[in-house]
Amino acid sequence: MNRVGIEPRAVTRWLILGVIGLLMALPIVAMVEFSLRGAPGEYTLDHWTGILDPENERKYRGLFEGVGNSLLLAVVTVLIVNAMLVPTMVLVALRFPKLQRWLEFVCLIPITVPAIVLVVGLAPVYGVVSRIFGSSIWTLAFAYGITVLPYAYRAVRAAMDAVDIVTLSEAARSLGAGWLTVFFRVLVPNIRRGMLAASVIATAVVLGEFTIASLLNRENLQTSVLLISRSDPYVATIFALLALLFAFALLVIIGRVGAVQPRRSSS
Template identity: 35%
Template structure:
C-alpha cells in the first residue's frame, strides 16, 4: 500500500510540475501565434487563426542574425576559457589532492554570492583606467560568462571524474609505464568526453540566455536583442523568444542523448 501511494505521489508531482511549465508556454504560444485579440483568447477560440507570420517577421530582421552571431562567438570563447580554467585544477584535485575538493567546490560557488551588478561595477572601476579597450570590446563579456558558469562546469567535470574513477585510472596507467601527463592526455581526457560535452552544453545555454552582464555593459547579444525587440513588437518578440526556448531545449536533449549513447561511465585505457 505504501509503495502504491509513493508511486502515485511521484506521478502527481510530475504531472503538476509539467503543468507548471506547460501552461505558461501555452499562454506564450497563443499570444504569439494566434491572430486573435488578447481579450478574446479563451477556450472557445483555442483553435482559431493560428499563424507563424509573427515568427517569420522576427526572423526577417537582420539585427537578429547579427546578435545571434555575436552570442555564438561568445559561447565558443566562453566554453574554451571555462574548460582551460577548470579542467587542470579539477583533475589535479581528483587525482592528487582529494582533500581539497570541498575548497574547490566552494570556490566555484563564490561568483554566485556576488550579484552581477556588483561584479560588473567592480571590474569596470578596476579596468576602466588600466585597459579601457577591454570593456569597450564585446569580448569583455567572456570572462564574466566564464566566471558565472563555474558552478555548472565544475560539477559536470567532477561528476565525470568520479564516474570513471579517475585516480585509479591514472595509477593503473602509470603502473604500466605511462607518465602522469601521458595518463591524463591519453586516458582521462578521452574518458571525459561526455562530461566535457555536458559542461560545454550547459555553458552555451547560459551564454545564450544571460541578460544582466550584457545589459550592464551595453552590449548587443541575443538576450538583449530579444528584450529590445519585444518592446517594439510584442507579438513577434514573444514568438521569437518561444522559438529560441524550444531550440535550446532540443539542443540540450540532443546533448543528453549523445551522452547516453557514449555512456558516461564507460572507461578505457588508451595506452
Template identity: 30%
Template sequence: MAALTGLERVSAPAPAARTRPRVWRGVVFLLSAVYFLIPLGASLWYTIYTPGSGVSLAAYGELLTAEGFLQSLALSLGLAVATIVMVLLLALPAMLAVRLFAPRLRVVMEVLCTLPLVVPPITFVAGIGTSLRTGTEVLAPTPFWGTIIAVQNPAFPVVLVLAYVVLVLPFVYRSLDSGLRTMDVRTLVEAARNLGASWPYLLFRVIVPNLRSALASASFLTLALVLGEYTVASLLGYQPFAVWIVTVSGSKGQLSVAVSILSLVLIWLLLLAVSTVFGRQRFGKEKGK
C-alpha cells in the same frame, strides 16, 4: 547539478511501485505539465494570434529578416563556445592537479569555485565596469592599453567571456567534480603513466573519454547560461541574444516572444540530441552484460 541537463541517467523506477503510487505519479506529472505548458502555450498563442487578423505565423517569418537577430545569436553562440573552451581548459587541469598533487587544497578550490554563486551579478558587473574604466586610465601610457581596449571590442567582447567563465565556474566545477568522483583518478593516471603515457596523452586518452558525460553537462550548462545571460552583457553595453530579445520586445512584442520560444525549443533539441547520443553509448556498453 548534472541532472539539470538531463544528461545523467536517472535510475529506473523501482518495480515495486503499485497502483496507488502510480496514480499519484500521474497527478504530479499532470500538475507539473500544466505548470510548464500553460505559460508556454499562452506565449505560443500570443505569437500566432493577433486580434482582428487571426492566426498567422508571420512573427516567425519575420524573425530571419529582423535586424540584429542573426548577429546577436551568432555573438551569443560564439561567446558560449569560447566560454566553454576556456572554462574547461582552466578548470579540468586545475581540478586534476589539485586531486593528484595537493588534495588539501580541494576545499579551498571548492569554496573559490562556488563563490560566484553568492556574488550577485549586479555587484559583479559593477566591479567589472569600474575595473575597466580605471584600468583604461591606468594603462593608458603603457602598451597594455591596446589589450584592454581589444578585450572590449564590441564585435567579440572577450571581457564577456572572462566574466562568463567566472559565472559558470560553480556549475562546471560541480559537474566535473561529480564526474571525477566516479573514477579512481589517481590509479588511472598512475596506470597510464606506468604504460608510458605522457601527461597530455593521458589527459586526452584516459581522463577526457571517461569524463564525457560530465564534460557535456558542464558544456550545456554553460551554453544555457551564456545564451540567457542578460545583466552583465546589458550593463557593459553589448548586445548578445538575450539583450537583443529585451531590446526588441519594446517595439515588436510578438517577435520577441517568438524568439524566446524558438530559443527554448532550440536548447531542448540540443539537450535531447546530446542525451540520446550519450544514452546510446552507455547502452551499447551494457549490451554484453
C-alpha cells in the same frame, strides 16, 4: 517489504508528472498562442514568417546579431570551462589534493555574488581587457566563464568523484603513458559526461544572461530581445521560444552523446 514509503504508485507518478508538465507547459503554450495572434479573434503565421522576410532585414538585424553574439559567447565560454577548469581540477586532484577544498570554495563564490555586484567589479577589469583583447563581444566570455564556474565545477566534480582518477592515472603512467595521454585518453573519456553537462549548463546560462551584457553595453540575445520587445512584442516572444527550443534540443543532443555506450571492440 511494504512498497508504501519506498516509491509512489504508477498513478501517483503520472499525476505528479502531469501536474508539473502542465505548469511548465502553460507559459510556453501561452507564448505560442500570443505569437500566432493576428486580427482580433484570428490566428496567423505572419509574425513567424515576417522574421525571414527580406523587407524586415534591417528591422531585425540587431536581433540576429544578438543571437549570433550569444552563440559565439556560448562557444567561447564552453571552451574556457573545458580548457581551463577541467585541467585545473584534474591537476589539483592528482598533484595538490589538499587544495581541493580551496578550489571548490573559489569556484562556488560566484553563486553568492549577484550579477550586478559582479559587474561593478568587472567594469574596471574590462577597461584592461578592452586594451588587450579589444572590445569585441567574445571578451564577455571571460565574465561568463566566472558566472558559470559553480555549475560547471559541480558537474565535473560529480563525474570525477565517480571514478578513481588517481589510481587510473597512476596505472596509465606505470604503463608508459605521458601526462597528455593520461589526460586525453584515460581521464577525459571517463569524465566526459561531467564535461558535457558543464557545457550544457554553460550554454544555458550564457543564452539566458542579461545583466552583465546590458551593464557592460554589449549586445546579446537577451538585450536584443528586450530592445525589440518595445517595438515588436510578437517577435520578442518568438525569439524567446526559439531560445527555449534551442536549449531543449541542445540538452537532448548532448544527453544522447553522453549516453553513447563505449565502443564494443577495439579498432
